[in-house]
Amino acid sequence: MSMFGGGFGGPGGGPGSGAIAGMGGTGTRRQGNTPFAGVPPELAAGVTLMEASEPAHPEPEVTFSHSPDSGRLTLWSLLSGRRALLVTAAVAVLVEALLLQSGPYLVQVGIDHGIIARDVPVLVFAAVAFLASVALTAAATAVRIRTSGRLAAYSTRDLRVRVFTQLQRLSLDHYTTEKAGVTMTRMTSDVEALQQLLQEGFAQFLIHGLTMVVVTAVLIHYDAGLAAITLLLVVPPLLLLTLWFRGAADVGYQRQRDTIAGLFTHLTESLNGVRVIAAHNQQDRNVIAHREVVGAYRDANDHTGRINAVYGPGTSVIGLLGLAALLLIGGRMVLRGTLTIGELTAFVLYLNAFFQPVQQLVQLYTNYQQARAALGKLRGLLGTAPAVRESPGARPLPPASGGIELREVTFGYDRARPVLRGVNLRIAPGETIACVGPTGAGKSTLAKLVSRLYDPDAGTVLIDGHDLRDVTLDSLHRQVGVVPQEPFLFAGTLRDNIAFAHPGAPDELVEAAVDAVGLRDLVDRSPGGLRTILHERGQSVSSGERQLIALARVFVAEPRVVVLDEATSSLDLRSELRVEAAIQRLLEGRTAILVAHRLSTARRADRVIVVDDGDIVEQGTHDQLLAAGGRYATMYATWESHTATK
Numbered sequence: 001m002s003m004f005g006g007g008f009g010g011p012g013g014g015p016g017s018g019a020i021a022g023m024g025g026t027g028t029r030r031q032g033n034t035p036f037a038g039v040p041p042e043l044a045a046g047v048t049l050m051e052a053s054e055p056a057h058p059e060p061e062v063t064f065s066h067s068p069d070s071g072r073l074t075l076w077s078l079l080s081g082r083r084a085l086l087v088t089a090a091v092a093v094l095v096e097a098l099l100l101q102s103g104p105y106l107v108q109v110g111i112d113h114g115i116i117a118r119d120v121p122v123l124v125f126a127a128v129a130f131l132a133s134v135a136l137t138a139a140a141t142a143v144r145i146r147t148s149g150r151l152a153a154y155s156t157r158d159l160r161v162r163v164f165t166q167l168q169r170l171s172l173d174h175y176t177t178e179k180a181g182v183t184m185t186r187m188t189s190d191v192e193a194l195q196q197l198l199q200e201g202f203a204q205f206l207i208h209g210l211t212m213v214v215v216t217a218v219l220i221h222y223d224a225g226l227a228a229i230t231l232l233l234v235v236p237p238l239l240l241l242t243l244w245f246r247g248a249a250d251v252g253y254q255r256q257r258d259t260i261a262g263l264f265t266h267l268t269e270s271l272n273g274v275r276v277i278a279a280h281n282q283q284d285r286n287v288i289a290h291r292e293v294v295g296a297y298r299d300a301n302d303h304t305g306r307i308n309a310v311y312g313p314g315t316s317v318i319g320l321l322g323l324a325a326l327l328l329i330g331g332r333m334v335l336r337g338t339l340t341i342g343e344l345t346a347f348v349l350y351l352n353a354f355f356q357p358v359q360q361l362v363q364l365y366t367n368y369q370q371a372r373a374a375l376g377k378l379r380g381l382l383g384t385a386p387a388v389r390e391s392p393g394a395r396p397l398p399p400a401s402g403g404i405e406l407r408e409v410t411f412g413y414d415r416a417r418p419v420l421r422g423v424n425l426r427i428a429p430g431e432t433i434a435c436v437g438p439t440g441a442g443k444s445t446l447a448k449l450v451s452r453l454y455d456p457d458a459g460t461v462l463i464d465g466h467d468l469r470d471v472t473l474d475s476l477h478r479q480v481g482v483v484p485q486e487p488f489l490f491a492g493t494l495r496d497n498i499a500f501a502h503p504g505a506p507d508e509l510v511e512a513a514v515d516a517v518g519l520r521d522l523v524d525r526s527p528g529g530l531r532t533i534l535h536e537r538g539q540s541v542s543s544g545e546r547q548l549i550a551l552a553r554v555f556v557a558e559p560r561v562v563v564l565d566e567a568t569s570s571l572d573l574r575s576e577l578r579v580e581a582a583i584q585r586l587l588e589g590r591t592a593i594l595v596a597h598r599l600s601t602a603r604r605a606d607r608v609i610v611v612d613d614g615d616i617v618e619q620g621t622h623d624q625l626l627a628a629g630g631r632y633a634t635m636y637a638t639w640e641s642h643t644a645t646k
């Protein structure tokens with residue numbers, strides 16, 4: 001499915017139309033010559049059969065809310081949501097760990113009471129019991145892998161949705177400070193590190209931990225003296241080595257997380273800027289830069305590899321030395337007749353069983369460290385409060401007539417350096433205001449405050465007398481439409497993009513938007529009409545067409561107020577005239593704030609305001625300002641002479 005409500009199937013592919021039929025664009029809008037033209041008659045029977053065996057995919061229960069993420073993210077919070085799976089996995093782990101320890105005991109029984117005592121039935125019993133324990137262990141392992149796999153899959157699915165919801169909730173300031181690559185790392189490798197721990201790590205950790213406890217108890221039961229000597233020989237050096245490893249691994253895995261975030265950051269930036277890089281012949285430099293970030297990641301991996309290379313073989317050597325000591329001491333006890341051959345064999349096997357988990361635990365510890373580092377980063381992201389928050393008592397904005405007021409508004413991206421200072425402005429319902437001024441003066445910032453992408457540091461922005469902070473964000477965004485400076489198109493159909501803000505929009509409204517903004521040509525030229533698939537970020541349409549699609553999108557959303565940040569990229573004269581005509585049509589009967597980069601747009605507005613030095617320095621109609629001979633008049637004269645020479 002596409003990310004839009006209608007999907008490729010468009011409005012017809014709603015619930016109940018079936019997965020495959022939905023892909024084909026069910027209902028009245030199928031087109032005979034498109035790739036999604038529906039199911040050919042000769043395949044219909046097969047498709048019905050397949051649909052019958054399709055599992056049900058109910059509508060997802062996820063709902064979006066602007067309220068901050070509640071609850072602290074912990075490993076337990078990830079697991080506790082599915083208690084039945086958790087209990088089943090825990091029981092399977094317990095059974096598996098206990099069954100695994102029956103092997104050496106059965107070998108001892110077979111040797112001492114079967115072979116040495118020449119008792120064939122006991123030998124057969126020991127062998128059959130061994131087989132049965134192997135079969136039962138396999139069954140318990142299968143149940144454990146299945147349940148822990150499901151547990152991990154469901155928990156990380158929930159976590160991904162939770163993090164994604166938070167990403168949707170965060171306001172613009174977060175995205176200007178946080179790099180996209182870092183966010184990508186949170187959603188990919190950090191979540192995967194947790195998934196790995198939940199899927200295998202925890203179960204293995206429990207199995208090996210239990211094994212070590214059981215084995216110690218069994219060794220003491222066989223011969224407390226021998227167990228004490230052997231364990232005293234191996235446990236202290238093992239403990240020292242483990243303590244060293246813990247400290248070194250903490251640093252190593254943190255470094256690994258940071259360097260992979262750097263790698264993703266460079267990758268996403270390079271992909272987004274691929275055209276600029278090619279146009280400026282910077283591929284060489286970019287490859288070198290990428291080599292550096294990949295190199296940092298390689299160094300971090302190399303570092304953790306070196307630590308593991310010391311710890312892994314180190315524990316092996318300690319284990320083997322322990323075995324050698326056991327052979328020597330235990331062998332002498334057998335010779336003295338205080339220990340049987342079978343007991344010594346079981347002792348050797350159990351000691352081996354004690355060391356294998358140690359090796360595994362090392363691996364698990366590294367896995368745990370990675371997951372812990374990831375958890376910390378994800379917790380930070382989930383705990384970030386959006387700068388623009390819905391107040392607890394927020395009420396829906398009633399249908400607005402569109403009167404806007406800025407009262408003593410002061411705002412700065414950095415509070416210490418305000419971009420706007422004590423701005424006052426009243427806009428009557430239905431009035432079009434053009435905002436002009438030198439670059440960096442704060443025009444777009446003013447527009448962003450009206451659409452509540454940021455909140456003022458001081459003062460108030462009101463719509464129909466309601467402070468924007470007192471109304472719900474949903475109701476505000478429904479009534480205030482925004483056309484950004486650089487329109488963003490999603491991969492999907494032309495229709496999906498036009499009806500983005502209102503996926504269920506009737507066809508008549510979408511068609512009206514197409515005609516109103518002058519997109520009819522493009523629709524008629526495209527092979528699939530409105531169902532033509534656009535490439536990611538609208539790469540397959542021209543920049544003028546992208547602007548028209550963005551205007552059509554707002555037309556379909558039918559807001560009362562339009563905030564339009566005019567694109568700075570220049571178009572050819574014909575496209576520019578088309579965009580200007582589209583803007584005129586879009587603004588009919590609506591309150592509008594235009595950030596005008598072309599003074600031809602300003603000329604047509606009801607009122608022009610000149611923003612400079614953090615405030616409105618002039619305002620009036622185009623003619624009034626020209627007559628006043630102030631800044632606007634100078635700007636206009638410069639603009640006119642410039643366009644005349646073009």
Ligand SMILES: Nc1ncnc2c1ncn2[C@@H]1O[C@H](COP(=O)(O)OP(=O)(O)OP(=O)(O)O)[C@@H](O)[C@H]1O
Binds near residue numbers: 176437
């Ligand atoms: N996200 C941001 N973080 C920090 N500073 C910002 C941010 N966005 C804009 N600024 C700064 O705020 C000031 C006003 O920017 P704004 O985009 O409002 O200017 P503008 O008048 O719309 O300019 P232009 O005509 O070039 O679009 C500039 O100095 C700019 O560098």
